[in-house]
Amino acid sequence: MSGAPLLEVRDLSVSFRTQDGTVHAVDGVSFTVNRGEVLGIVGESGSGKSVTAMTLMRLILDQNAVFSGEVLFQGRDLMQLSQGDMLQVRGKQISMIFQDPMTSLNPVYRVGWQIDEQLRAHEGLSAKQARRRTLELLGAVGIPNPEARIDDYPHQFSGGMRQRVMIAMGLSCNPDVLIADEPTTALDVTIQAQILELIGNLQREFDSAVVLITHDLGVVAEVADRVAVMYAGRIVEYAEVGELFRGPQHPYTWGLLGSISRLDRPRQRRLAAISGQPPSLISLPAGCSFRPRCPFAFDRCRAERPALEARSGPGHLDACLLSADQKQARRAATPEAS
Amino acid sequence: MLTFVIRRMIATVFVVFTITVLVFLIFFHTPGVDPARKLAGRNPSPDTIKAIKHQYGLDRPLPVQYLILMKKLFISRDLTSYSNQGQKVVPEIVAATPVTLSLVLGAAVIWVVVSILMGVAAAVLRGTIFDPMLMVLALIGISMPVFWLGEMANLITQDRYHDTFLFSWVPPLGYTPLTQDPVMWFKHLVIPWLVLSVLYIGLYARVLRADLLETENEDYVRTARAKGLSERRVLLRHTLRTSMISFVSLFGLDFGVLVGGGALLVEVVFALPGVGLLTYQSLISLDLPVIMATVIYGAIFIVIANAVVDVGYAWLDPRVRPA
Numbered sequence: 001m002s003g004a005p006l007l008e009v010r011d012l013s014v015s016f017r018t019q020d021g022t023v024h025a026v027d028g029v030s031f032t033v034n035r036g037e038v039l040g041i042v043g044e045s046g047s048g049k050s051v052t053a054m055t056l057m058r059l060i061l062d063q064n065a066v067f068s069g070e071v072l073f074q075g076r077d078l079m080q081l082s083q084g085d086m087l088q089v090r091g092k093q094i095s096m097i098f099q100d101p102m103t104s105l106n107p108v109y110r111v112g113w114q115i116d117e118q119l120r121a122h123e124g125l126s127a128k129q130a131r132r133r134t135l136e137l138l139g140a141v142g143i144p145n146p147e148a149r150i151d152d153y154p155h156q157f158s159g160g161m162r163q164r165v166m167i168a169m170g171l172s173c174n175p176d177v178l179i180a181d182e183p184t185t186a187l188d189v190t191i192q193a194q195i196l197e198l199i200g201n202l203q204r205e206f207d208s209a210v211v212l213i214t215h216d217l218g219v220v221a222e223v224a225d226r227v228a229v230m231y232a233g234r235i236v237e238y239a240e241v242g243e244l245f246r247g248p249q250h251p252y253t254w255g256l257l258g259s260i261s262r263l264d265r266p267r268q269r270r271l272a273a274i275s276g277q278p279p280s281l282i283s284l285p286a287g288c289s290f291r292p293r294c295p296f297a298f299d300r301c302r303a304e305r306p307a308l309e310a311r312s313g314p315g316h317l318d319a320c321l322l323s324a325d326q327k328q329a330r331r332a333a334t335p336e337a338s
Numbered sequence: 339m340l341t342f343v344i345r346r347m348i349a350t351v352f353v354v355f356t357i358t359v360l361v362f363l364i365f366f367h368t369p370g371v372d373p374a375r376k377l378a379g380r381n382p383s384p385d386t387i388k389a390i391k392h393q394y395g396l397d398r399p400l401p402v403q404y405l406i407l408m409k410k411l412f413i414s415r416d417l418t419s420y421s422n423q424g425q426k427v428v429p430e431i432v433a434a435t436p437v438t439l440s441l442v443l444g445a446a447v448i449w450v451v452v453s454i455l456m457g458v459a460a461a462v463l464r465g466t467i468f469d470p471m472l473m474v475l476a477l478i479g480i481s482m483p484v485f486w487l488g489e490m491a492n493l494i495t496q497d498r499y500h501d502t503f504l505f506s507w508v509p510p511l512g513y514t515p516l517t518q519d520p521v522m523w524f525k526h527l528v529i530p531w532l533v534l535s536v537l538y539i540g541l542y543a544r545v546l547r548a549d550l551l552e553t554e555n556e557d558y559v560r561t562a563r564a565k566g567l568s569e570r571r572v573l574l575r576h577t578l579r580t581s582m583i584s585f586v587s588l589f590g591l592d593f594g595v596l597v598g599g600g601a602l603l604v605e606v607v608f609a610l611p612g613v614g615l616l617t618y619q620s621l622i623s624l625d626l627p628v629i630m631a632t633v634i635y636g637a638i639f640i641v642i643a644n645a646v647v648d649v650g651y652a653w654l655d656p657r658v659r660p661a
Binding site: 091105117 | 561564568571579654
């Protein structure tokens with residue numbers, strides 16, 4: 001992977017003006033995605049991960065939204081493109097699959113037609129060529145007997161099969177980046193595993209970069225190469241996936257990891273939960289956003305907003321003011337956070 | 339699909355049967371309503387009433403009376419009016435139907451086209467001053483009673499401004515069949531069309547706007563955008579297409595009601611000899627056979643329209659299509 005990254009997000013902020021005040025949904029987020037890489041973005045509901053994804057596609061049309069920052073893709077800043085120019089990027093170079101496959105396909109059109117529509121919009125294929133390509137795609141995403149299913153309507157498919165259709169659609173124009181926004185959240189656990197495996201296989205086959213958005217650390221562990229943990233609109237930790245699970249640096253990440261039930265540890269009395277609620281995005285606490293919920297907070301956390309930087313080693317960024325040694329000591333003292 | 343259509347037709351027959359029974363009971367056997375007394379003229383002797391009852395079969399048991407009426411209505415088709423003995427009811431309705439159809443079809447074309455344009459424009463222009471302006475306009479259209487609007491139109495085009503260049507082409511009230519003189523047919527109908535469509539333009543524009551804005555939030559519209567489709571294509575092929583499902587079902591019902599005699603007020607105001615005017619006249623003179631026939635005619639049209647809507651609905655929305 002030489003040269004510039006395929007997709008680089010620099011200091012992206014998105015806020016929404018509402019009657020109650022300005023909602024800072026995404027606040028200074030930066031990350032990069034390289035070709036052939038899976039970046040996982042993890043966070044709870046309202047942490048800004050979906051807004052980030054929608055912003056990369058310039059799909060937020062709310063007139064009250066205010067954007068700043070850059071999204072560099074192949075040398076162009078997508079934030080500066082007109083909506084007309086974005087049409088060439090969307091679905092062709094960057095495509096997206098969504099959380100709920102039950103509602104993400106148009107109920108009144110045949111699934112084949114819906115994939116054809118995207119192919120014809122970007123590739124200039126004839127109806128016949130588009131149909132042949134659609135058949136190939138449906139086969140590639142593991143829909144049995146595509147010839148028979150291509151003219152079915154979405155309601156005739158199960159949730160997992162619909163998500164396969166969405167993936168086929170997402171990959172139809174060989175995108176450079178595939179953004180998957182909680183692609184497995186609405187699915188059964190067994191189907192989740194199949195869909196993740198499928199995304200992984202296709203990503204290697206098509207050599208696309210994938211941005212995988214999820215609230216499920218298990219999903220991240222399975223497919224991601226690098227992980228960004230988001231909290232209250234900011235990235236609080238950013239590391240290679242093995243590194244994140246071996247040596248998590250941010251107390252929020254410890255909380256997340258501690259709240260997973262594990263079979264390889266002695267059984268705990270209860271699963272640990274992070275106390276408190278995520279802060280209101282309208283009035284974020286001064287300093288570190290996680291401070292009100294952090295058991296290790298100290299005076300500096302109130303005054304200073306921690307920057308995302310390498311504190312424990314190269315390539316492992318975190319936004320916590322504790323030094324690496326202090327973190328290690330604190331973590332060792334709290335068994336459920338390990 | 340075929341069995342679906344057949345099932346609908348059988349249901350239609352049942353509904354029409356039930357309506358005929360109900361109408362028969364209401365108009366012929368409501369206490370205090372005595373068709374024989376009505377027929378016998380002023381101060382009849384009991385003997386006259388008895389003779390008339392016998393003549394019209396009104397002294398026979400109820401089911402027999404019903405069957406006689408239905409036979410006269412559907413099989414021999416020689417049911418005659420009470421107030422005008424020579425007048426056969428069925429041919430009269432047959433003659434009035436094209437007038438009503440001309441009126442309603444023309445108005446329907448206008449209201450569908452205009453309300454789609456208005457609804458889409460309002461939805462697209464949301465956030466600008468034009469959206470509330472269009473919707474207030476629609477509300478004004480809904481709020482104006484059709485008989486008042488019709489009379490106002492007549493006042494302007496037939497009376498006050500008739501001699502100006504604007505309305506000198508407007509013919510006197512009445513009707514000319516399409517087959518006889520298409521231009522005259524059009525001139526007679528164009529103002530009734532507009533008057534009748536105003537209410538529906540308002541209603542449909544508002545319904546469609548609300549539906550479009552609701553559909554706009556659907557996940558599949560977001561998917562359509564994410565596919566890189568143009569705004570125009572997203573609007574026409576995805577948002578509008580799915581919003582048409584409720585639009586069309588609403589349209590089918592309103593269309594059925596209007597063809598079934600619901601355009602009565604417009605027909606009366608513009609002296610169009612359609613089914614509505616026929617109903618109006620028969621109601622004034624309590625001409626039971628004609629009332630009976632027009633109500634059944636109306637019921638049949640409404641039920642047919644319902645069936646057509648159901649089939650059309652299945653055509654528009656694959657989810658309700660029988661497997």
